Amino acid sequence: MDILETLKTLWNDSGFHSFLVDGGWKNLIMIAVSCVLLYLGIKKQFEPLLLVGIAFGCLLVNLSYFSPASADALYHLDLWDNFLDSEHPDYHSYGAILRNGGLLDILYIGVKAGVYPSLIFMGIGAMTDFGPLISNPKSLLLGAAAQMGVFLAFFGAVCLGFDGNAAASIGIIGGADGPTAIFLTSKLKPELLGPIAIAAYSYMALIPMIQPPIMRLLTTEKERKVKMEQSRMVSKTEKILFPIIVALFVILLLPSTAPLVGCLMLGNLWRECGVTERLSDTVQNGLMNIVTVFLGISVGATTVASRFLSLETIKIVGLGLTAFCFSTIGGLLVGKLMYKLTGGKVNPLIGSAGVSAVPMAARVAQSEGQKANPSNFLLMHAMGPNVAGVIGSAIAAGFLLAVFK
Amino acid sequence: MELENTTLDVAIIGGADEPTAIFLNEAIQETTEMTTKESENEAKDISIADAGITAVFGYSVVFFGILILMIVLYCTGAIFKAKDAKEKAAKEAENKSTKNTPAPVAEKPLAPGSAGHVKLFDVPDKEAAMIMAIVADKMQKPLNELHFISIKEVK
Numbered sequence: 001m002d003i004l005e006t007l008k009t010l011w012n013d014s015g016f017h018s019f020l021v022d023g024g025w026k027n028l029i030m031i032a033v034s035c036v037l038l039y040l041g042i043k044k045q046f047e048p049l050l051l052v053g054i055a056f057g058c059l060l061v062n063l064s065y066f067s068p069a070s071a072d073a074l075y076h077l078d079l080w081d082n083f084l085d086s087e088h089p090d091y092h093s094y095g096a097i098l099r100n101g102g103l104l105d106i107l108y109i110g111v112k113a114g115v116y117p118s119l120i121f122m123g124i125g126a127m128t129d130f131g132p133l134i135s136n137p138k139s140l141l142l143g144a145a146a147q148m149g150v151f152l153a154f155f156g157a158v159c160l161g162f163d164g165n166a167a168a169s170i171g172i173i174g175g176a177d178g179p180t181a182i183f184l185t186s187k188l189k190p191e192l193l194g195p196i197a198i199a200a201y202s203y204m205a206l207i208p209m210i211q212p213p214i215m216r217l218l219t220t221e222k223e224r225k226v227k228m229e230q231s232r233m234v235s236k237t238e239k240i241l242f243p244i245i246v247a248l249f250v251i252l253l254l255p256s257t258a259p260l261v262g263c264l265m266l267g268n269l270w271r272e273c274g275v276t277e278r279l280s281d282t283v284q285n286g287l288m289n290i291v292t293v294f295l296g297i298s299v300g301a302t303t304v305a306s307r308f309l310s311l312e313t314i315k316i317v318g319l320g321l322t323a324f325c326f327s328t329i330g331g332l333l334v335g336k337l338m339y340k341l342t343g344g345k346v347n348p349l350i351g352s353a354g355v356s357a358v359p360m361a362a363r364v365a366q367s368e369g370q371k372a373n374p375s376n377f378l379l380m381h382a383m384g385p386n387v388a389g390v391i392g393s394a395i396a397a398g399f400l401l402a403v404f405k
Numbered sequence: 406m407e408l409e410n411t412t413l414d415v416a417i418i419g420g421a422d423e424p425t426a427i428f429l430n431e432a433i434q435e436t437t438e439m440t441t442k443e444s445e446n447e448a449k450d451i452s453i454a455d456a457g458i459t460a461v462f463g464y465s466v467v468f469f470g471i472l473i474l475m476i477v478l479y480c481t482g483a484i485f486k487a488k489d490a491k492e493k494a495a496k497e498a499e500n501k502s503t504k505n506t507p508a509p510v511a512e513k514p515l516a517p518g519s520a521g522h523v524k525l526f527d528v529p530d531k532e533a534a535m536i537m538a539i540v541a542d543k544m545q546k547p548l549n550e551l552h553f554i555s556i557k558e559v560k
Contacts, residue, residue, distance in 0.1 A: 137478035144471035151460035158456035167456065238485050245477055253470050388471070395470045399463045 015063060026305035027062040033308075034059035034300075037198070046205030050178065050296045054198060057300020061104060075104040075301040083112075084190065104301035107294050111186050111193070116295040117179035118263040123288030124179070124390065125267025126280045128358065130242050132384040135231035139350070139381075141334055143388025146354025147396045148330025149174030153323030154400070160315055165189045168400035170316055173200045174323025175393030176207070176355035182299060183260060184397045188404050194302035195313040199320035204357045210321070211328050211352050211364050218332045219348050223339055224372035226347040228381045236274070243269040250395060256405070257398030264390065327355045331385065353382040356389040526557040 011017050018024045037055035040046040061075045079097055082090040090096035094113075097105050110116045133139055154171030162170065169185040169192055181200040185193045203210065215224075243265035250261045270280040335351025349369050353361040362382035369378040451459070525533050533556050541548040 134478060134482070137475045137482065140471045140475045140478070141468075144468045147464065147467045151464045154463075155453075155456050155460045158451055159453055164451035164456070164459075167451070232486070235485055235489070238481065241481060242478075245481065246474060249474055249477060250470060253473065254466075391474070392467055392471060395467050396463065399466045403459060403463070 023306065026309050029309060030062040030303060030305040031059060034062065034303075040202070040205070044205075047178075047201045049292055050201055050299075051205065053293060053296020054201065054300040054303075057104065057297040058194075058303040059300075060297075061301045061303060062305055072102070074102040075108070075304065076101055077304050077307065079105060080108075080112075080190065104298055107298040108301055110291075110294055111182060111298050112190065114183050114186060114259055116291050116298075117183035117186075118259040119287060119291045120179040120295065121260050121394075122263040122267035123283050123291070124358070125243070125264040125269075126271045126283040127288075128268060128271075128387055128390075129383070130268060130387055131234045131239060132231060132380050133387050134234045134238055134242055136381070136384050138338070139384030140388040140391070141338075142331050142351045142354040142385035143390075143392040144354075144395075145334035145351065146327045146331035146385070146389050147175060147392045149323035149325065149327030149355070150393070150396045150400075152326045153319045156322060157315075157319050160319070162312075162315075165404050166192055168404050169196055170319050171323060172196075172393070172397055172400065173203065173316075173320035174327045174355075175389070175396055176200070176204055176324060176327060176357040176361065177390060177393040178204060179295075180260060180356075180393050180397045182295070184401060187401060190302075191307060192312070192316065193299060194304075194308050195316045196320070197299045198303070199317050203320055203324045204360065207324075207355075207357050207360045208364055208367075210324055211355075211361065212368055214325060214328045215332060215349055215352050215364075215368050218329065219336065221372060223336065223348050224369060225376065226339065226344060227373065227376055228347055228350075228378065229345065231380065231384075236272070239272040240269070240274075243272070246391065250391065250398075254395060254398035254402060256401040257394050260394045260397065261391070264394065324355065328352050331355060331389075347376070347378055347381070350378055350382040350385055353386040354389045354392070356386070356393050358386050358390060359383065361389070362386040523553040524555040526555065528556050528558050 019028050034055045037051055037058065041048045041051035041055055079090070079101055082088040083092060083097065085091055094109055097109060150171045150173075152171075153174050154167045157167035157170040158164070165188040169181075169189040172181045172184045173196060175181065178197065178200050182193065182197050185196045247262055247265040251258045267280075267283050270276045270283060331351035331354030332348055333351070334354075335346065335348030338346040338351075339348045347369060349365045350362075352368075353365045355361050362379055362385075365382035366377070366379040369376040523533070523537075528536075536556055537548060537551070537553055540553075541551055544551070
């Protein structure tokens with residue numbers, strides 16, 4: 001046995017050696033990025049349920065992704081490139097992925113097929129009380145207004161040279177709705193899934209820092225002090241009818257929203273109908289947790305250094321922030337309009353909650369309102385636009401999907 | 406694609422579970438047809454002017470969809486509000502009518518002394534008291550531990 005030769009082979013096969021050749025230093029940077037994300041998720045508790053999984057997926061894929069052809073790799077970028085290449089024999093072949101893929105390739109099928117985001121929406125539906133929205137339907141308008149950032153960022157992305165599919169995927173970050181962003185991007189521009197998902201979840205976690213300055217800038221002290229009247233009580237029958245009505249109207253209007261809106265409303269119907277408590281409980285807890293595990297790690301897997309470290313990612317991060325800011329502005333402006341039209345009965349701060357990010361955005365509106373007037377309780381009023389934002393972003397995603405698919 | 410499916414079919418049949426093999430075979434064929442029919446998902450280049458129009462149109466579609474939903478919710482809300490108001494009015498009317506009618510006179514206890522009430526049918530109080538006393542004596546139990554439901558004269 002030639003010990004020297006064996007040592008040399010071991011060194012050449014090791015991951016440490018791969019950092020020194022063929023742009024392996026990029027993987028080293030991504031490992032550092034994943035550690036930062038892990039720090040933000042664990043220490044700063046930025047959306048930890050997803051960010052920790054994404055960060056660890058990022059770590060795993062950049063540790064193992066030394067050669068695209070390596071059979072031991074957890075994630076094979078080349079397989080997914082073939083999957084999307086219409087001239088390749090493996091075009092749209094999940095069989096090829098199952099045959100040749102690693103663990104993360106197989107888990108990623110759930111993202112690519114749009115299964116995980118839809119199941120997450122089912123869980124969100126089962127956890128959401130639409131009562132505040134049903135009692136005050138005009139708050140739906142705030143949810144629509146807060147989609148302004150989606151379309152402005154889309155326009156901005158086209159101006160920066162992105163194609164239509166990429167621009168639509170970037171724009172949806174402004175919807176502040178992680179599952180919707182993942183769903184749309186996986187359909188339109190899967191290559192950008194990593195940066196878009198990370199940008200979406202990071203900004204959602206940063207809402208308490210991003211929104212308050214904009215809220216204070218666009219509203220006066222007098223407006224922020226407005227105390228809103230108690231909403232009416234919503235009957236059980238109304239709560240049962242709501243998911244059926246929304247599913248009917250929204251899916252008929254935009255059939256491409258069916259997976260997201262359908263699952264959201266089915267989850268909510270299970271919650272409200274009162275005869276499927278077991279299912280509602282499973283969807284809210286067990287299923288949601290399982291899907292979150294798969295979603296986080298497989299989205300993290302798309303952050304392969306060779307794709308992630310590019311000028312595009314920087315542009316996406318910048319456009320994502322712009323989208324978030326303009327979505328907040330859109331909601332606030334319509335909130336101010338409602339304030340004027342109702343003679344000061346609506347506190348415009350609740351408009352900022354129109355960006356989905358349930359319930360973080362509503363909490364921010366509550367805390368800003370209470371800073372202006374300690375006896376102000378805006379939380380339930382802000383929950384209306386907040387859940388309306390979920391519906392609004394699903395409609396926006398459905399529109400973009402219908403146009404660019 | 407065909408080759409891949411055939412390989413999978415053979416592998417499944419090897420598992421000696423015929424219904425599963427048939428089911429999976431059909432599913433695979435369907436998937437193959439779907440994927441081959443699926444439109445090319447290639448990125449669409451778009452001009453800045455088109456992007457502007459798409460953005461404005463998209464934002465309008467979101468508002469339109471939400472507006473329809475809002476109108477439907479207002480309509481259902483109005484129906485339920487009307488229903489609630491009706492029920493409330495009916496309840497108030499019922500309360501008012503109960504206020505106007507005199508309070509029902511409390512029933513006279515029929516057989517004091519025994520546990521609970523006893524209903525008497527064509528039996529005077531005196532005779533009922535005697536019967537109860539005799540029964541208690543025969544049973545060797547105090548009267549207040551016995552519960553007489555009714556005493557009826559058999560004619």
